[in-house]
Amino acid sequence: MWKTILRRFLVMIPQLILLSVMVFVLAKMMPGDPFTGLITPQTDPAHIAQLRAQAGLNDPWWTQYFRWVANLFQGDMGQSYAFKRPVTGLIGDRAVNTFWLSLVTLIVAYTVAIPLGVIAGRFEDSMRDKVIQVYTFVLLAVPSFVFLLFALLLFGYVLEWFPTSGYVSLEADPGTFGYFLSRIQHILLPAITAGLLSTSGTIQYLRAGVIDNTNEDFVRTARSKGVPERVVFSKHILRNSLLPIAAFMGNSITGLLGGSIFVETIFSYQGMGQLFISSIGTRDYSVITALTLLFGFLTLLGNLLSDIIMSIVDPRIRVE
Numbered sequence: 001m002w003k004t005i006l007r008r009f010l011v012m013i014p015q016l017i018l019l020s021v022m023v024f025v026l027a028k029m030m031p032g033d034p035f036t037g038l039i040t041p042q043t044d045p046a047h048i049a050q051l052r053a054q055a056g057l058n059d060p061w062w063t064q065y066f067r068w069v070a071n072l073f074q075g076d077m078g079q080s081y082a083f084k085r086p087v088t089g090l091i092g093d094r095a096v097n098t099f100w101l102s103l104v105t106l107i108v109a110y111t112v113a114i115p116l117g118v119i120a121g122r123f124e125d126s127m128r129d130k131v132i133q134v135y136t137f138v139l140l141a142v143p144s145f146v147f148l149l150f151a152l153l154l155f156g157y158v159l160e161w162f163p164t165s166g167y168v169s170l171e172a173d174p175g176t177f178g179y180f181l182s183r184i185q186h187i188l189l190p191a192i193t194a195g196l197l198s199t200s201g202t203i204q205y206l207r208a209g210v211i212d213n214t215n216e217d218f219v220r221t222a223r224s225k226g227v228p229e230r231v232v233f234s235k236h237i238l239r240n241s242l243l244p245i246a247a248f249m250g251n252s253i254t255g256l257l258g259g260s261i262f263v264e265t266i267f268s269y270q271g272m273g274q275l276f277i278s279s280i281g282t283r284d285y286s287v288i289t290a291l292t293l294l295f296g297f298l299t300l301l302g303n304l305l306s307d308i309i310m311s312i313v314d315p316r317i318r319v320e
Helices: 002-029 045-054 061-072 086-122 125-141 144-159 177-197 199-214 218-223 227-242 243-256 261-266 272-282 285-313
Strands: none
Touching: 002 045, 002 061, 002 285, 086 125, 086 177, 086 199, 086 243, 086 261, 086 272, 086 285, 125 177, 125 199, 144 177, 144 261, 177 199, 199 227, 199 243, 199 272, 218 227, 227 243, 243 285, 272 285
């Protein structure tokens, strides 16, 4: 397996190179540049031209690209024009916030989805199954931004149970227990709402898997041999039903690590998703290219991670 994983990582290299070229060129094709927002009727055009020349924006795109790649191998992703700080440190700070939000979101999503999917599949057409089906249909029918805005209005402004923006209180002192509690309070509402939104697909896949595997020949054979029902369900039905979930679990994990644009924007949570949107608005090329390249790498990593998870869930499957 380790040789296969290494081979898959090597295949990622040309894919990432192609992605970086496409992203860099498309970013340069965007109208305006990071200094466009500085132009006012009182602005000296010569000063803006000098800033563009100092930033190397007048060079051909291939010259700018190779200069960016050379700096990238030295751990330098450039300077953010909007935040006036190195891109590496900026993304690092936002990545920490996104990581904790993603971790809590995954815990909420699978803690809710797996039991509900198992119950719905094991007790097909029962009242419990029908209630869970209604729950999933409502989540699928309601647009995500409507659900998020409603949760923000109800639990943030009306009931005032959770903070409505940011990732920590401005009054909290770093390193204190109050700072830790403030981080948790700011994470809970966006994580719970995002986790609930992502449960519908998992519930439906797991429910269908449990129902299908219950009627398979190997299950009937196990029962005819006198295998206890608890063992039949856990070892034969549930394990095989988890395979479809494992198939996209890796992409779910890395997708959340990339930051949820809707969640982070609506809750003003300073993560990578919100940073990406703000960078597009300010034409912050260095941040846009670095984040897009990172998101592409996470997507490729998610595919490999899904294969590894599937091989763990079912040892008969091997990563090829």
